[in-house]
Amino acid sequence: MDLHKLIAELEEKNPAQPLYIQAAKEVLETIVDFVNANPKYDKYAIVERILEPERIVQFKVTWVDDNGKIHVNRGFRVQHNMAIGPYKGGCRFHKNVNQDTMKFLAFEQTFKNSLTTLPMGGGKGGSDFDPTGKSEGEVMRFCQAFMTELQKYIGPETDVPAGDIGVGAREVGFMFGQYKRIRNEHVGVLTGKGLNWGGSLIRPEATGFGAIYFLLGMLAAKGDSIKGKRVALSGFGNVAWGAALKCEELGAKVVTISGPDGYILDEDGITGDKIVYMTELLATRNNVVAPYATKYPNAKFFPGKRPWEAKVDVALPCAIQNELNFEDAKILVANGCKYISEASNMGCTTEAINYFHEKKIAYAPGKAANAGGVATSGLEMTQNSMKLSWTREEVDEKLKAIMNSIHENCVKYGTEKDGYINYVKGANVAGFIKVADAMIDQGVI
Numbered sequence: 132m133d134l135h136k137l138i139a140e141l142e143e144k145n146p147a148q149p150l151y152i153q154a155a156k157e158v159l160e161t162i163v164d165f166v167n168a169n170p171k172y173d174k175y176a177i178v179e180r181i182l183e184p185e186r187i188v189q190f191k192v193t194w195v196d197d198n199g200k201i202h203v204n205r206g207f208r209v210q211h212n213m214a215i216g217p218y219k220g221g222c223r224f225h226k227n228v229n230q231d232t233m234k235f236l237a238f239e240q241t242f243k244n245s246l247t248t249l250p251m252g253g254g255k256g257g258s259d260f261d262p263t264g265k266s267e268g269e270v271m272r273f274c275q276a277f278m279t280e281l282q283k284y285i286g287p288e289t290d291v292p293a294g295d296i297g298v299g300a301r302e303v304g305f306m307f308g309q310y311k312r313i314r315n316e317h318v319g320v321l322t323g324k325g326l327n328w329g330g331s332l333i334r335p336e337a338t339g340f341g342a343i344y345f346l347l348g349m350l351a352a353k354g355d356s357i358k359g360k361r362v363a364l365s366g367f368g369n370v371a372w373g374a375a376l377k378c379e380e381l382g383a384k385v386v387t388i389s390g391p392d393g394y395i396l397d398e399d400g401i402t403g404d405k406i407v408y409m410t411e412l413l414a415t416r417n418n419v420v421a422p423y424a425t426k427y428p429n430a431k432f433f434p435g436k437r438p439w440e441a442k443v444d445v446a447l448p449c450a451i452q453n454e455l456n457f458e459d460a461k462i463l464v465a466n467g468c469k470y471i472s473e474a475s476n477m478g479c480t481t482e483a484i485n486y487f488h489e490k491k492i493a494y495a496p497g498k499a500a501n502a503g504g505v506a507t508s509g510l511e512m513t514q515n516s517m518k519l520s521w522t523r524e525e526v527d528e529k530l531k532a533i534m535n536s537i538h539e540n541c542v543k544y545g546t547e548k549d550g551y552i553n554y555v556k557g558a559n560v561a562g563f564i565k566v567a568d569a570m571i572d573q574g575v576i
């Protein structure tokens with residue numbers, strides 16, 4: 132493959148889509164050697180084909196707020212690649228969602244889902260609907276309007292959405308209800324469902340748990356352990372919550388969480404009832420973290436700042452893309468941080484990642500480290516197909532095994548001559564192989 136030509140074409144074909152270009156470029160740059168060493172991929176134009184989403188649906192979502200005012204939002208579903216299983220990936224409700232966001236997330240999802248070892252293709256959806264401050268009735272009406280259109284394009288064997296930023300159990304419930312009402316089918320068309328109507332144990336915790344299980348692999352690869360490590364988390368949603376729970380259980384000390392308004396530094400450690408309080412904060416839907424410092428006065432709130440200035444051993448971005456930049460990376464490394472496990476999707480900028488690589492810091496990209504969420508969605512789909520439920524222990528064991536296998540694959544394809552594990556390369560090559568080989572088997576379609 133001709134890397135420069137492909138990148139030039141990518142930029143030309145996707146004007147004003149910087150996130151998609153960032154995600155795709157990273158993959159191209161890390162798989163080029165592998166692809167060139169295996170001519171079959173060029174013969175079947177796999178790289179060119181994998182860069183093009185199989186289908187993009189954009190639709191209008193009209194809904195009425197509590198005051199009778201009519202709103203119009205955009206809904207999206209990007210069905211990126213179906214080679215190894217039905218399209219699978221969450222839905223994001225966030226004011227900044229546009230086609231670029233959806234495309235980059237669906238692209239990442241294809242590689243991530245491939246890494247999980249489960250039969251799931253890649254997709255992503257969402258809307259520029261901003262849930263901040265919306266009433267339950269407004270959120271329900273929005274979800275119903277969104278699903279009224281989305282249901283035309285999804286199904287348990289076609290495309291299985293789930294949650295992401297702004298979409299939790301409540302929204303999945305509203306969307307599931309509407310799908311059921313229109314189609315008259317009670318099927319596993321969404322994951323992240325409630326436990327008494329088809330959901331899986333551990334699914335709420337899975338992304339955070341998985342990121343910590345992955346971190347255990349990174350630590351073990353350096354003969355290190357998690358005990359006593361100081362951890363910076365960003366965000367205060369479902370992912371940060373799961374990670375905080377697992378850190379407490381394994382003896383690591385979480386000292387930060389954050390919101391769009393700033394970050395909290397709690398030197399006493401974010402444990403026990405404070406982790407429960409994170410869910411209460413989230414439930415207010417105000418999207419601010421400052422009230423934590425009022426409730427726990429020993430903690431400090433830093434308005435407008437990001438948590439990466441705290442002195443920690445481990446950083447876990449758990450919020451949104453590009454939330455950790457070059458400047459943040461320099462501060463983290465200068466403060467002695469040795470491990471970065473990305474629980475958000477594309478949480479670090481390219482410049483930050485390059486800096487970690489240069490300084491030989493262990494850095495795991497989201498598509499490897501946060502795959503536990505979608506992997507457990509895959510386990511939910513399996514349980515739905517079998518029409519039975521596994522115990523908490525069974526799901527947790529499977530999740531651990533999946534995260535271990537992802538780590539092993541990263542080591543297999545990402546270890547460099549000096550022994551440094553380039554997790555970005557490892558994840559991209561390993562994720563690519565399975566999808567690419569399936570595409571070759573299935574012919575030119």
Ligand code: GLU
Binds near residue numbers: 504
């Ligand atoms: N939104 C999550 C992710 O980025 C989970 C997707 C899913 O469970 O389908 O992987």
